[in-house]
Amino acid sequence: MNQPVELAALKKPLPEAFISPLKALFGDRMSTTQAMREHHGRDESSYDPMLPDAVIFVHTTEEVAAAVKLCGRHGVPVIAYGAGTSLEGHILALRGGLSIDLSQMNRVLAIDAADLTATVQPGVTRKQLNQEIKDTGLFFPIDPGADASLGGMAATRASGTNAVRYGTMRENTLALTVVTADGRIIKTGTRAKKSSAGYDLTRLFVGSEGTLGIITEVTVRLYPQPEAISAAICSFESAADAVNAVIQTIQMGVPVARVEFLDENGVKAINAHDNLNLIEKPLLLFEFHGSESGVQEQAKLVQEIAAEHHAAGFEWATRPEDRSRLWAARHNAYFALLQLRPGSRAISTDCCVPISRLAECILETKADLERNQIVYSIIGHVGDGNFHVQMLVDPNDAADIAKAEAVNSRMVTRAIEMDGTCTGEHGVGLHKMNFLVQEHGEDAIDTMRAIKHALDPGNILNPGKIIRW
Numbered sequence: 001m002n003q004p005v006e007l008a009a010l011k012k013p014l015p016e017a018f019i020s021p022l023k024a025l026f027g028d029r030m031s032t033t034q035a036m037r038e039h040h041g042r043d044e045s046s047y048d049p050m051l052p053d054a055v056i057f058v059h060t061t062e063e064v065a066a067a068v069k070l071c072g073r074h075g076v077p078v079i080a081y082g083a084g085t086s087l088e089g090h091i092l093a094l095r096g097g098l099s100i101d102l103s104q105m106n107r108v109l110a111i112d113a114a115d116l117t118a119t120v121q122p123g124v125t126r127k128q129l130n131q132e133i134k135d136t137g138l139f140f141p142i143d144p145g146a147d148a149s150l151g152g153m154a155a156t157r158a159s160g161t162n163a164v165r166y167g168t169m170r171e172n173t174l175a176l177t178v179v180t181a182d183g184r185i186i187k188t189g190t191r192a193k194k195s196s197a198g199y200d201l202t203r204l205f206v207g208s209e210g211t212l213g214i215i216t217e218v219t220v221r222l223y224p225q226p227e228a229i230s231a232a233i234c235s236f237e238s239a240a241d242a243v244n245a246v247i248q249t250i251q252m253g254v255p256v257a258r259v260e261f262l263d264e265n266g267v268k269a270i271n272a273h274d275n276l277n278l279i280e281k282p283l284l285l286f287e288f289h290g291s292e293s294g295v296q297e298q299a300k301l302v303q304e305i306a307a308e309h310h311a312a313g314f315e316w317a318t319r320p321e322d323r324s325r326l327w328a329a330r331h332n333a334y335f336a337l338l339q340l341r342p343g344s345r346a347i348s349t350d351c352c353v354p355i356s357r358l359a360e361c362i363l364e365t366k367a368d369l370e371r372n373q374i375v376y377s378i379i380g381h382v383g384d385g386n387f388h389v390q391m392l393v394d395p396n397d398a399a400d401i402a403k404a405e406a407v408n409s410r411m412v413t414r415a416i417e418m419d420g421t422c423t424g425e426h427g428v429g430l431h432k433m434n435f436l437v438q439e440h441g442e443d444a445i446d447t448m449r450a451i452k453h454a455l456d457p458g459n460i461l462n463p464g465k466i467i468r469w
Helices: 014-028 034-039 061-074 126-136 151-157 201-205 241-252 264-274 292-308 320-331 333-338 355-371 398-417 433-442 442-454
Strands: 054-057 078-081 098-101 110-111 119-120 173-179 186-187 214-220 229-238 259-263 283-290 311-317 345-354 375-381 384-392
Touching: 014 054, 014 061, 034 054, 054 355, 061 078, 061 173, 061 186, 061 214, 078 151, 078 214, 098 311, 110 126, 119 126, 119 151, 126 151, 126 355, 151 214, 173 201, 186 201, 229 241, 229 292, 241 259, 241 283, 241 355, 264 320, 264 333, 264 375, 283 292, 283 320, 292 311, 311 320, 320 333, 333 345, 333 375, 333 384, 345 398, 355 375, 355 384, 355 398, 384 398, 398 433, 433 442
Parallel strands: 054 098, 078 098
Antiparallel strands: 110 119, 119 214, 173 186, 173 214, 229 283, 229 311, 259 283, 259 375, 345 384, 375 384
């Protein structure tokens, strides 16, 4: 549906001098079958599949280093693969090459409950980590929706529904083990809460999308499980009312743990997909964490704010199973929306603006979508100014795709003009490379390019992503 051609001419078959030692190293954990290559050549983006030439499954940091050294010796592109849930084409093999599947590096290496940290291999997923630490009274809060791997979450600087209270992977990653483009193994950071020791290499690799190194261990912050959790939903007459209620909540300093916005299209879609009976109007889904009295106080204040903005009353979900059902429906919204236009594919995009400009940005984007008669939904982690747009298009209709991409371009331009960003959490990948220039300017991009050239002079690490070589 959506196919960049910029690097296609650079794609070359793998040399036998590369294949033979790779087979010797990995044996039956190496595959060149069409099915395996197809699985590793697609993600959740709107792009057509772009297949690697070979796939390996690694078990140790040393194996990753050996494979990367071999790739460097033969100039073979190498793409790290986690759970395959990215939305902007991060893992697509523009130049073919080798896909390193890290999913079998899935051990929790250390849980340090006293220090509120855990160290994991990159294939550990967020659900797996929370399952393994549930008896410690701690939890890991970053929740991007999909059951993503922590290595991938660090590489894309993921966040999600809890970011308004707990932050993103940037704030919650303390240290990394990284394999560099020349096959060296480096460690960044420690388990200490802070450090002034040299360049902050941890933050350099967090969000680098596999273009500067391959993450093979991650040390993350953990948090005490809250004494009490309560969730509530409320509907509004308009999107403006809902978003303005959020803005006032944040500006008043109410420490909500989660606040999600779904427009009427999103509510309609999850009603059909998850057999719910929510009012099909713009909706806010809140979650409150804290002590019993603290949660009650937060909820009471938010309820008063919502009433000022014409909310249609709160519905409470205090039982864990009710909360889980609501959040599962929210996380299924992407797939639910696809049912509104059978045979379509979704162009999914996001942006993030200062909270004071959020209502304006959402409403102007919504009006643009309506003018262009696009089947869409707007869903957002609006507590931190981040919202997502899903546009359903006919994958065989170039004009339909172009119309949606034009809306996306105007949305991003609007966000940048409001001193926001082209992506709050999806990352850059392929889809947002031009917007990155628009946001930061050529001089800043040149600085990023200089870092890429210094750390990966052969341009073998996930080439063609984030910045142009």
